[in-house]
Amino acid sequence: MQQRSDIAETLAGDPAERERMDNVRPLDWRNPQPAQRYDLVIVGAGTTGLVAARTAATQGAKVALIERHLLGGTCLNIGCVPSKAIIRTSRLYAEMRNADQYGARIPADIRVDFAAVMQRVRGVRARISRADSARRLTAVGVDVFFGRASFTGTDALNVEGATLRFKKALIATGARPNTPSIPGLVEAGYLTNENAFDLTEPPHRLLVIGGGPLGCEMAQAFCRFGVQTVIVQKRPLFLAREERDAAQILSDAFARDGIEVRLNTRAVNVRVQGGQKIVDLVSDDYHSTVSVDAILTGTGRVPNIDGLNLEAAGIHHDSGRGVHVDDFLRTSNRRVYAAGDVCLRYKLNDTADASARIAVQNALFAGRQRLSALTIPWCTYTDPEIAHVGLYVRQARERNIPVETFTIPMHDVDRAIADDEEVGFVKINVKEGTDRILGATIVARHAGEMISEITLAIVAGVGLRKLAQVIHAYPTQAEAIKKAADAYTRTRLPARAQRLATAWPRWLRRR
Numbered sequence: 352m353q354q355r356s357d358i359a360e361t362l363a364g365d366p367a368e369r370e371r372m373d374n375v376r377p378l379d380w381r382n383p384q385p386a387q388r389y390d391l392v393i394v395g396a397g398t399t400g401l402v403a404a405r406t407a408a409t410q411g412a413k414v415a416l417i418e419r420h421l422l423g424g425t426c427l428n429i430g431c432v433p434s435k436a437i438i439r440t441s442r443l444y445a446e447m448r449n450a451d452q453y454g455a456r457i458p459a460d461i462r463v464d465f466a467a468v469m470q471r472v473r474g475v476r477a478r479i480s481r482a483d484s485a486r487r488l489t490a491v492g493v494d495v496f497f498g499r500a501s502f503t504g505t506d507a508l509n510v511e512g513a514t515l516r517f518k519k520a521l522i523a524t525g526a527r528p529n530t531p532s533i534p535g536l537v538e539a540g541y542l543t544n545e546n547a548f549d550l551t552e553p554p555h556r557l558l559v560i561g562g563g564p565l566g567c568e569m570a571q572a573f574c575r576f577g578v579q580t581v582i583v584q585k586r587p588l589f590l591a592r593e594e595r596d597a598a599q600i601l602s603d604a605f606a607r608d609g610i611e612v613r614l615n616t617r618a619v620n621v622r623v624q625g626g627q628k629i630v631d632l633v634s635d636d637y638h639s640t641v642s643v644d645a646i647l648t649g650t651g652r653v654p655n656i657d658g659l660n661l662e663a664a665g666i667h668h669d670s671g672r673g674v675h676v677d678d679f680l681r682t683s684n685r686r687v688y689a690a691g692d693v694c695l696r697y698k699l700n701d702t703a704d705a706s707a708r709i710a711v712q713n714a715l716f717a718g719r720q721r722l723s724a725l726t727i728p729w730c731t732y733t734d735p736e737i738a739h740v741g742l743y744v745r746q747a748r749e750r751n752i753p754v755e756t757f758t759i760p761m762h763d764v765d766r767a768i769a770d771d772e773e774v775g776f777v778k779i780n781v782k783e784g785t786d787r788i789l790g791a792t793i794v795a796r797h798a799g800e801m802i803s804e805i806t807l808a809i810v811a812g813v814g815l816r817k818l819a820q821v822i823h824a825y826p827t828q829a830e831a832i833k834k835a836a837d838a839y840t841r842t843r844l845p846a847r848a849q850r851l852a853t854a855w856p857r858w859l860r861r862r
């Protein structure tokens with residue numbers, strides 16, 4: 352993790368970094384004199400902590416926010432923001448290489464300017480950091496403390512020698528990359544999301560260990576920058592949580608990009624030889640070796656609970672799940688709540704935000720909001736993107752809910768054809784015999800944008816029949832959703848009308 356001295360070094364060089372640091376860790380910052388007692392003390396100023404601090408302070412609560420490193424936490428500094436910025440440029444390079452497909456002629460020899468790519472990433476991060484700045488927080492009355500927090504009792508925390516007493520506290524300390532236990536890996540050195548965005552030049556050859564969202568997004572991005580990329584995934588397909596057809600499409604897309612895909616494969620040993628990292632791989636009984644310049648791991652995230660002295664506050668926890676919470680986000684200490692990556696299974700920014708709001712309402716305003724009531728969408732920002740909300744078919748079956756599925760391939764959608772973005776599908780699951788939407792998976796270039804319509808429908812209790820009545824601007828890729836709704840509606844027509852509904856558009860086209 353970047354320390355103060357590194358920060359100062361970065362500051363000297365780059366205006367964008369100077370702006371970011373000025374927002375998220377001002378060098379001349381002095382911690383305020385603590386108030387006698389706070390309504391809410393929040394530990395950790397990532398998405399969860401920032402949302403909670405602003406929500407509570409703007410509702411009149413006296414709030415302290417403690418951050419040991421950088422305001423904005425993972426998402427702004429080393430997560431969603433830099434990864435999405437890098438992915439955008441990598442897509443552009445991929446499109447340039449495929450320019451012929453769009454009838455555009457550009458020189459075959461495209462030079463990747465990686466330094467410029469990273470400069471853009473830093474610029475994006477600096478702009479977005481304005482919203483997370485210390486100034487914005489103090490402007491709404493939040494007392495911001497920099498330093499490492501630890502509990503000293505059931506109603507007090509220590510930061511940099513100062514004691515902060517609280518009526519309620521919120522643990523929002525997030526998570527960090529899991530280090531896979533592969534002999535030799537630590538000695539050889541490896542990249543994670545904590546240092547990959549500091550690269551100034553790309554490796555020539557890269558091994559990505561882990562086929563979850565982070566590993567998949569980064570493998571594709573680096574490959575598109577011309578890096579020879581190998582990805583190993585110990586399971587038979589990528590993105591273990593997603594439906595198999597979606598994950599298969601991703602494997603195919605990786606192969607088209609030129610990524611060397613090794614499924615059912617584990618990295619078992621790393622050694623350094625002649626400046627190269629030699630990695631031993633095992634796939635069932637087959638042993639092989641790859642030689643690379645860099646290794647990037649994306650093998651899950653572990654909750655940050657070390658050093659919080661949770662025992663002093665009587666807060667139950669374990670290293671896997673992190674802080675234990677109930678459905679109201681209460682810990683075993685009735686004064687203390689937790690939200691975001693430190694306690695939740697779904698380590699997502701949208702969930703961090705939503706859980707922060709729940710925790711504030713329940714802690715300060717006698718709310719009874721439940722985590723389980725949330726409808727949480729997510730998206731993996733590969734190309735194509737893979738987005739999901741609600742129940743998968745297998746989950747519905749496990750709960751004995753009969754499911755009917757309506758699938759529209761993107762190659763049946765005019766806009767996807769016009770855009771040459773025909774890979775993927777929209778699949779909507781409803782409870783059999785009804786139009787109640789249980790869940791949906793979208794695999795498409797802009798699946799992350801498209802999933803919001805289904806999320807809204809689920810939250811608002813809008814059925815698939817109603818979606819069939821929604822006029823979608825033509826031509827848009829979101830029309831795939833309307834087509835799925837139309838497919839549902841057709842199944843509800845009597846047999847004769849069904850035949851007519853299928854034949855009518857064909858007859859019209861022939862006229």
Ligand SMILES: Cc1cc2nc3c(=O)[nH]c(=O)nc-3n(C[C@H](O)[C@H](O)[C@H](O)COP(=O)(O)OP(=O)(O)OC[C@H]3O[C@@H](n4cnc5c(N)ncnc54)[C@H](O)[C@@H]3O)c2cc1C
Pocket residue numbers: 394395396397398399400417418419420421422423424425426427429430431432434435498499500501523524525526544565655658659690691692693698699700701702703732
């Ligand atoms: C590469 C990557 C890409 C991602 N992309 C996406 C995406 O596209 N979409 C999405 O929804 N999610 C994405 N995520 C996940 C998302 O970033 C996290 O879910 C979200 O940032 C969690 O927020 P948080 O506030 O709970 O934790 P964090 O953002 O990790 O914040 C916790 C903060 O607590 C501080 N802290 C820890 N211990 C202490 C202590 N003792 N005292 C004081 N401060 C402390 C830390 O320094 C940190 O700033 C991505 C994650 C990664 C790693």
